[in-house]
Amino acid sequence: MRARPLLSVVVPFYGVQDYIGDCLNSIAAQTYQDIDVVMVDDGSPDGSRAVAEEWAARDSRFRIITQDNAGLGPARNTGVRHTDGVYLTFVDSDDLVTRHGFDRMVSALETTGSSFAGGNARRFNNSGGVKPSWAHQLPFQRTRYVTHVLEQPVLARDRMVWNKVYRRSFWDEFGYEFPAIRYEDYPVTLRAHLEASTVDMLAEPVYYWRERESGDSITQQVFRYDNLLDRVTSAGMVIDLVAGAPADVRLRTHVMLAETDFVAIVQAFADVPESEVDRFLDLGHDFVGRLSFDALEKRTRYDRLQYHAMMHRDVELLRELAVFRREGGLRGGARAVKVRPRSRRYEYRYPGHDRRYLPRDVFLTPTTDMNLRTAVNHIAWTDAGLVVRGTAEVRHIRSGPDSTITVRAVSTKVRELLPLKRFDDIDSHGQLSAVGFEFVIPRDKLRAWGDEDAPVRFDIQIASKGIRRNGLLRGLRAGSATWQPGSFLGDDWWAQPSPFRDGSLSVRFVERPWELRSATVEGTDLVITARLPRPLQVARVVLSGSRWAEPLNFPAECEIRGRHTVLTARLSLREIQENTADDDPFLQTSHRTVRVKAAGELHSLLWTGDPQTVAAKIDDHQFRLTRTQGNFTVLTESAVRLTADAVELVGTEGTDGAPGAATIIVRGRDWTGTADWRIAWRRYLPGTEDFVESSATTVAEDGTWQLRVPAADLLSPGERTSDIDPLASIVDWALFATSDSRDLSTSVIPEPFLVAAAPWVVIEGERRGTIAPRAETLHVDVREKSPSSTPRVS
Structure with a gap:
């Protein structure tokens, strides 16, 4: 006789053969194992049932219930009638659950005695990556135990049933059933909030909500x-x-x-x-x-x-x-x-x-x-210093030649007016206006600011048509503005531009930093070399832990050289793999900060070595030693993915200085060792799961690849353009890799050192393509060509 499970999981399915396998795999991978999974076949017309049957055959916790097609709500009701767990949860068959999600919600209920527990959610797909779910941001903004919608009215915005675990006695007491309509969640979820004794709401994500590439899910039609x-x-x-x-x-x-x-x-x-x-x-x-x-x-x-x-x-x-x-x-x-x-x-x-x-x-x-709108489009280090280029405007007011822009560097002790070069650039309405600016901060000035030992930010003021606005310079665009590496100012000071915690641009300063100088892979070990700013005889490397994993410690050899120490450490990737603790069911990614512990203190390592990620594959795990936005060293573990390392535009020069009639070249590496990947630019057709791809290239035997595509192939599709918004996107291409032997298609990851050089702009006819990263994916966003910018000094 089957013992009563603690948690019953209801998974209705219909027409999801491309997704249900990943969904069931994420359920099976739960750290919470005492589950009974009822898969309800709602008359599915495709191969979904065959996938479900495979799971039922391999795992006794999975079983199938069959009914004629009646819709998602009735299928859930059928599933509930065939379950008897102490707790109850629902999973849609094209979605994913985090590895610790069930555990966290059940643990909350066993601690608090609440009627149900819910957790935050994220949205995901291949071309867009992972992002917060707008529908869950406010109700799950922070963790609340033993609360209620009458105490926290914001919970009335919580309308989904699937990111929750319900106490079965509560469910049966009030006799919840889903109506036989679409959008069946909200009436049940809100009623449960009103009738619950108390609820537990967790800010951490427990559920990944799929966003179809074509927009053909129920909520998107x-x-x-x-x-x-x-x-x-x-x-x-x-x-x-x-x-x-x-x-x-x-x-x-x-x-x-x-x-x-x-x-x-x-x-x-x-x-x-x-x-x-x-x-x-x-x-x-x-x-x-x-x-x-x-x-x-x-x-x-x-x-x-x-x-x-x-x-x-x-x-x-x-x-x-x-x-x-x-x-x-x-x-x-x-x-x-x-x-x-x-x-x-x-x-x-x-x-x-x-x-x-x-x-x-x-x-x-x-x-x-009519607020201040700023954007930082480009940041670069030159011999002259740090160059920052962007735009500033009073939103919805066109800036004319008589508008003024001033920028001041500000910190606890610094308030200094910066000389600006003004120029016309494209404003937020797609028109050429007096919104562009550029300033250069000389290295000696940066060095002087470093003595103040505080981050420097930038206060911007604008006057246009009699309206004055001011605020911090923010709006950092993807690419160099958010991933620019730092630079030494002499021998001892390091200046690092990066986003501040509130999203504004900042430059922070580090005196005599602890530095990662180099890294290599030797077999299944990662060997790193660091330069420490003082003489040390004993130190060790520490990989940070997380909620689900303890920190890992590795011994190091120290060689004192004058007032510095050269540290060498060997990190066992096998040991790291055995202690993995990712909670991302889609990208399967986890990050560990690499730090050095010496004299009882932990020090993060700035990446000052070669601008090149070091990577290795152990079984189905891929390790990448690389940098963060703030230029600290991080070890990322994930499922095996291909990476892009370089972008080049080859062709003639266009009317505004951007390359025209170009060939777009992308180069990268394959860490899988299989060499059966095809790489191509892909765009999805509206309303379908069908897509169009550019000509593809195959990974070379040495694990490198190069994709060459004429820009005209990507910029010339004849989709309609907007007569209303000149900045409307016309076509969006994402870089994909496909392996037939693995039956796998996934987006290609742009490496941080590539991102630091983005964006690239290419003009072809009346179209403008911008190559830039978005959500750990490389995209070509095609729009109408904007007017040329005209530099002018003020």
């Missing part, structure tokens, strides 16, 4: 009528649930519906065919009529503009507003203009400005919208 009908039905159930709740819970819930469901409904009018307009109008009108106006007042003026258009059943305006928003109008399509020539008030000339029934305040530009 938002503009079909049947989808919206289910969405409105679900929202109506939620509104009924909170009708008698305290006002703050009710308001939080309505605001959540206004942010998501309302926007989905009004945005559907960008594509609604004429034959279906009336029923879309009826659906939207009924929903908006139930939505609290107080909630809409918490939303943007543009949301309120779409609300009024819906209430007046103004189909023409609803279409214009939806297209304007979809095409990036809220980002780059609306300048702020004065209401009257001498007025101090500004407004946006959104679609509908001529409609008399619209309240005029929906067009007014909030003062908070």
